[in-house]
Amino acid sequence: MAEEKDPQGAPFSHPKPYGSGVTRRQFLAVAAAGAAAAAAAALSPLRDFGGFPPLREMLQKHFTELTPGQKKEVLERIASQLQEKYGAAPQLTALPPMDGVQYAYALNIGRCVGCRKCVYACMKENNQSRDPQIQYISVLQMEKGNIDVEKSSIDYEGQVPKEGHYYMPVQCHHCETSPCTKVCPVKATWREPDGIVVVDYNWCIGCRYCEAACPYHARRFNFKEPYLPEKDFNPKIDYLSNRPRPKGTMEKCTFCLQRTRAGKYPACLEVCPTGSRKFGNMLDPDSEISSIIRDKRVYIFKEELGTVPRFYYYTDV
Amino acid sequence: MSEQDWKKTDAFRNTEIPTLLLIAVGAACVAAAWFFYTNRHTSEQGPRAFVMKPEYYDISPVRTVGKKLGTMGMACGDCHSDPTDQDPRTAPEIHNKVVLKHGSNNRCFNCHNNGKRDFFAANGGGQIPFSKVETLCAKCHGPTYRDWQRGTHGRRNGYWDKTAGEQKNLVCIACHDPHSPAFKPMKAAPAPLKHNTPGETH
Numbered sequence: 001m002a003e004e005k006d007p008q009g010a011p012f013s014h015p016k017p018y019g020s021g022v023t024r025r026q027f028l029a030v031a032a033a034g035a036a037a038a039a040a041a042a043l044s045p046l047r048d049f050g051g052f053p054p055l056r057e058m059l060q061k062h063f064t065e066l067t068p069g070q071k072k073e074v075l076e077r078i079a080s081q082l083q084e085k086y087g088a089a090p091q092l093t094a095l096p097p098m099d100g101v102q103y104a105y106a107l108n109i110g111r112c113v114g115c116r117k118c119v120y121a122c123m124k125e126n127n128q129s130r131d132p133q134i135q136y137i138s139v140l141q142m143e144k145g146n147i148d149v150e151k152s153s154i155d156y157e158g159q160v161p162k163e164g165h166y167y168m169p170v171q172c173h174h175c176e177t178s179p180c181t182k183v184c185p186v187k188a189t190w191r192e193p194d195g196i197v198v199v200d201y202n203w204c205i206g207c208r209y210c211e212a213a214c215p216y217h218a219r220r221f222n223f224k225e226p227y228l229p230e231k232d233f234n235p236k237i238d239y240l241s242n243r244p245r246p247k248g249t250m251e252k253c254t255f256c257l258q259r260t261r262a263g264k265y266p267a268c269l270e271v272c273p274t275g276s277r278k279f280g281n282m283l284d285p286d287s288e289i290s291s292i293i294r295d296k297r298v299y300i301f302k303e304e305l306g307t308v309p310r311f312y313y314y315t316d317v
Numbered sequence: 318m319s320e321q322d323w324k325k326t327d328a329f330r331n332t333e334i335p336t337l338l339l340i341a342v343g344a345a346c347v348a349a350a351w352f353f354y355t356n357r358h359t360s361e362q363g364p365r366a367f368v369m370k371p372e373y374y375d376i377s378p379v380r381t382v383g384k385k386l387g388t389m390g391m392a393c394g395d396c397h398s399d400p401t402d403q404d405p406r407t408a409p410e411i412h413n414k415v416v417l418k419h420g421s422n423n424r425c426f427n428c429h430n431n432g433k434r435d436f437f438a439a440n441g442g443g444q445i446p447f448s449k450v451e452t453l454c455a456k457c458h459g460p461t462y463r464d465w466q467r468g469t470h471g472r473r474n475g476y477w478d479k480t481a482g483e484q485k486n487l488v489c490i491a492c493h494d495p496h497s498p499a500f501k502p503m504k505a506a507p508a509p510l511k512h513n514t515p516g517e518t519h
Contacts, residue, residue: 098478116506120373130367133510155508232369263481265474271376274500275472275492287477288468296469316464 062187063200063239074202075239082237082244086228090235092243095261097194101281103255103310104195105266106292107169108276109299110315114139114160114167118268118277122171125256125267126242127234129226136220136253137268140168171268172197172218172253173301173309180210180219189250195310196255198240206248215302216309219252255279282310373506376474378491382450388412393434400432418497428453428495454489465489 060066060074071094079092119137128134140152144164156162174197181189181197188203189210211219225247237243238258245251256266260279269277280287292298296314387393388411404426408415417423430436436444437453445452455462464470471492476482492500 113500113503114505115503116508117374119509120369120506121376124369124374130369133367135509138509157505157508159502160505161502260477263476263478265477267374269472270474271374272472273379273492273503275470275487278469280477288473291467291469316470 060202062203064190078239078243085244086230086233086235088230088233088235090233090237090243092237092239093258094239095257097192097196098261100283102195102283103174103260104280104282104289104293104312105174105255105310106278106289106296106298106312106314108274108278108315109166109168109313111274111276112139112167112169112272113274114141114156114162114165115273117271117273118169121267121271122253122256124232125234125259126254127228127232127237127244128220128251129222129224129228129245130232131227132222132224134220134222134226134251136218136251137169137171138217140170142166142168168313170216170218170301171311172214172255173216173307173311174253174255176308176310177306179213179215179305179307183209183213185209192240194261196257196260197252198254198257199250199252200240201243201245201249201251204249206250208250210250215305215307219250222247222249222251367510378472378487379501379503380491380494382488382490397434404431415496418499419495422457450495451489454495 061070063071063074066074075092075094079090082090082092116139119135119139122128122136123130123134126136128136138154140149140154141156141162142149142152142165144166149168152168161167174191174195176191176195178191178197181187181191184190185207186203186205188205189197189199191197206221208221211221222245226245228244233244234242236258238261241254241257256264256268260266266277266279269279278288278292280289282289282293284290292314293312296316299313299315300309301311301313388396404424406417406423406425408417408425417425422428426438428437430438430442430444432442433444436446437450439445439452440456451462451465461470465486468486471489472487474485474487476484489495494501
């Protein structure tokens, strides 16, 4: 078929990176079979940088199947769209996972005071929409001696910690058997070899199945055009993490992939005034994360679900 | 249905439906184009209630460590040349900012070197330079000190991968006031705006 070729003339392969299933193209075709309005709605996530999406964007292959040359082309195209929108020239990378590295995160639940600095350091780093407000971390205020999250509150204000309470920040747990990636009809979200669960915002069709599947309520949907003031734009971005998202796509914590794959700590850890947040390579026996798994009392949130998170809660002794 | 009606319908079917369809599709296209155009810049409208303030994400620790210790711009040794035979629990008027609330660790010379005030006190009268304050704390907080060395107490900044860049370990007194070491309460950054609450997503 004529349209089965990509713009460079290379044979176009259907994106089926992980097992079979409906492809994104087939899924869109079904959606478009309705009326013109339905087609417009299905395309809407793609149109956000002004006008219709370029043909190339619509024909892009699945990110994990792009050749280095094609990847470069995609990055250049996105970088120029962003420069137009935010003024500053972004440093857009597509950092690969490192060999011999498996990421894990641990949070000292006995030490966190609930100050929410992690929440805002995360927003600053990851270019989340300011309006509607999108935050990846929810800090739950819990009653001491009670582990029932249904009784927690997130709207506390003022001096912290509050008498008789402890605090439990929740964000993406980067599960080894991630329920969110399994339900994605188009494979727009998957688990990388280093354990980070990512979303390709160009591929996401906004069906929100993953959001419903996540037991940690860690996924956030851009139900409106995201608003990010130019002065707040962080130009150090990666394709699979903190580049600005279009309307109609899903996003979440990526362990600050743009930082961590360059060897840095995630932004939420860097800012924590109590030092409750720990991150590193669990394959390195000398890392703080290995030490915690070995020597501390570690808890897994909703362990009974069998999600096998890479995010642990711990206490001393 | 009469023959006449049949013809009418037939004629309708053969000619007018395609025409109507064309018009409908054309109208839909125009509508879609208008939809795309008008939705482009909606992000620039409406009130912006939320403003990111730098103090919400400032990474500096809760306490500034006195780089060059002293009082009134002078080194400790400028006023304290000889050791005293006192070991007080409360600071004299001249050091009135010092309020000791460190549990049963309640004497100045548990930590300060009596003979050489510009040093901390190691066990057995030895000296610990101000820059090595963690060795002072280690005297009495062995397990916490070991955790700090492993990175499980306190905070490391910079690079988790030390082959890629520098890693800094915050000193104890960047978080704890040595004279009253309990971690101080702080003001929480604002709660999330209502629509963001998990309650709405489940």
